[in-house]
Amino acid sequence: MTHDISTAIVTGASKGIGAAIARQLAADGFQTVVNYAESVGQAEDVVASIEAAGGQALAIRADVSDPRAVADLFERTEAQFGTVDVLVNNAGVTTFGPLSEVRDEDYQHLIAVNLTGTFNGMREGARRVRDGGRIINLSTSIIGHYSPGNAVYTATKAAVEAMTHILAKELGPRRITVNAVAPGPVATELLLAGRSPELIQRLTNEIPLGRLGQPEDIARIVSFLASAESGWVNGQVIRANGGRN
């Protein structure tokens, strides 16, 4: 598929959903920046797999919770590839447990990465993504489900959805669309770590399609939102959860 837009930054692309998005956008023809915070080896593996498939990619470390690091991520991308056309704010973290037992440091970390990190990306993107470009955020289908054990995580993503709707209106005059994808349970480290096999089985049983999502299920939706074909989709949250909610 050919695009009239050509460089994409994917935050948190060293593994999981972000890695699948980076691979998909590179296969779609984007020069793709594979952002990561810690997992340098895995980010380099994602770049290598993109290059082996004939695509172009670059791994850039930046902690999205640090506004200066996010500005630097854009600067390095522009230096290497020129204008930024698509920004995918995918980096995210979670913890699982009742609200009464949430530790201060976990609360702060979720706010820092999921909310401040996405805000930092959206703000820098609003300033620097080219007219006609795309900003795509990752939310969660838990919004609307209100699952016990996910209070802070859900709250951070609810705030991301609110900013998505508002930024879409602010950037519409520049033909930049701002949308979110809200996955249900997807088989990644974020979902599987810290949850018992029994809980994962229970989650799976709640999904009418009878399986967990795979990162590629989400990457294909991001691919559409990043494409020229999605030009009149703006300010939307696309929920992909196998029909769970």
Ligand SMILES: NC(=O)c1ccc[n+]([C@@H]2O[C@H](COP(=O)([O-])OP(=O)(O)OC[C@H]3O[C@@H](n4cnc5c(N)ncnc54)[C@H](OP(=O)(O)O)[C@@H]3O)[C@@H](O)[C@H]2O)c1
């Ligand atoms: N999996 C699900 O069931 C599910 C459901 C709904 C929504 N989501 C959302 O989808 C997104 C991706 O989730 P996932 O399941 O793919 O998670 P994952 O497998 O745990 O991957 C998370 C990614 O985020 C990066 N990251 C973490 N903190 C960062 C920071 N401060 N700065 C930059 N990158 C950072 C990690 O890189 P390093 O390892 O280098 O730190 C990693 O690449 C998240 O926003 C998540 O909330 C996931």
